[in-house]
Amino acid sequence: MNSPFSIQLAYRPDLDLFTARWLTFHTLSTERAEYEAVLQAPEALGTPHWLLDVRRRPTTDPEAARWVTTDWLPRAAALVRPAYLRLAFLVAPVRAENLREDDELRAIMEAAYADTDTLALRTFTDEGAAVAWLLGRLD
Template sequence: MPAVPSVQFAYRPDLDLFTARWQSLTLAATTQAEYDALLQAPEALGTPHWLLDVRRRPLITLESARWVTQDWLPRAAAALRPARLRLAFLVAPVRAENLRLDPALRAVMEAAYVPGHPFDLRTFTDEGAAVAWLLGQLA
């Protein structure tokens, strides 16, 4: 697996939960390499429940949002078949506000939330709520 020092991977067997946490502010230019590294992490491939803590990432660009939702997420879902990928993004409040207020970003994210994809996706600012949703305890 390629080394990605800015991202820490962990698996919690008690919750059957894979977590990727960005440990430092990284460049938007490294997004694709960091996300592709997740697809090679044995911790990730053992469970369909993923929590991506991107609170330390910069605000997302429209280009990055499209790449993650339209390219990377379908590949991640395919890697886990026949299980269904359930992915929660844990974001900083400023990032959540950016996703809500920017019409183009909001449209990309809303398109990724609708049923019919080979994955389930939600964005949270509270880790407890994100974990509850991943475990099916929150609609």
């Protein structure tokens, strides 16, 4: 599906996997609208396995990370209920390093990594590992 943003949305029935890929670098000002577009994607509704490829967006800030983890993620999980949402973020190595080294971002992400009764979230720099985790082949 095409969107008015720089996101490619796809559903792979062979893997029961929804993927959203950001295709270009963009400013944080468009981030919320793009995440909202993901929630509107019909491809997202049929599966609890979501891969968000944000490698072309190498950094984030605490405000954006907090909004995604505390506002957007619960709404994403509600879309697939009663299924359990497994969401993998595919990030660039520089972003993974930033998430580990920035104290505020690390705290936000550690809270988000705590599995709940509605969702599990992980970040990966390798797409194969992300897909394996989403399909329950990797803890």
